[in-house]
Amino acid sequence: MGAQGQDLTINGTAVTLSVDGDTSLLSVLRDRMDLKGSRIGCTEGYCGACTVLVDGKPVQSCNTPVWSVAGKDVTTIEAAERHPVLSEVQKVFVDLQAAQCGYCTNGIMMTLAGLLGQSPRPDRAHILAHLDERHLCRCGVHVRVLKAIDQLLAQSGGATA
Ligand code: FES
Ligand code: FES
DSSP states (O other): OOEEEEEEEETTEEEEEEEETTSBHHHIIIIISOOTTSOOSOSSSSSOTTEEEETTEEEEGGGOBGGGGTTSEEEOGGGGGGOHHHHHHHHHHHHTTOOSSOTTHHHHHHHHHHHHHHOSSOBHHHHHHHHHHHOOOSSOOHHHHHHHHHHHHHHHTOBOO
């Protein structure tokens, strides 16, 4: 597939990019939009470091071709200040220091923002299963991330049991 105009909205701004439709969303974000908060990890859909929101749902941008998000809203960690749920997630992570090297952290926060944003009463087991399946942390900050999740659930009125 050759380069062609891809229309999408990134952090609230409509953009048209001349890029091969099979280019990964991660590459577009980092290399064309200079949004480096979405990290390059495995690039094969295993680690979750590259997670962004597409129409509010967590998506691994490394294995998402840009053609598939045409016409959709993409949100990255750089939009945290303007995104109510994401900013709340980020604040709790900072308050509880729920990171070590931080490489996995943006992706985890994006997933949490997506899951908390989708459900007014999010289920802890569902969140943990999602994180377990789609995110890796080599530093082992799981206990602090769990504390952050419980804090967020308490704030949202979600079930923490
Ligand atoms: S870099 Fe996308 S899942 Fe690992
Ligand atoms: S904090 Fe280092 S990989 Fe998770």
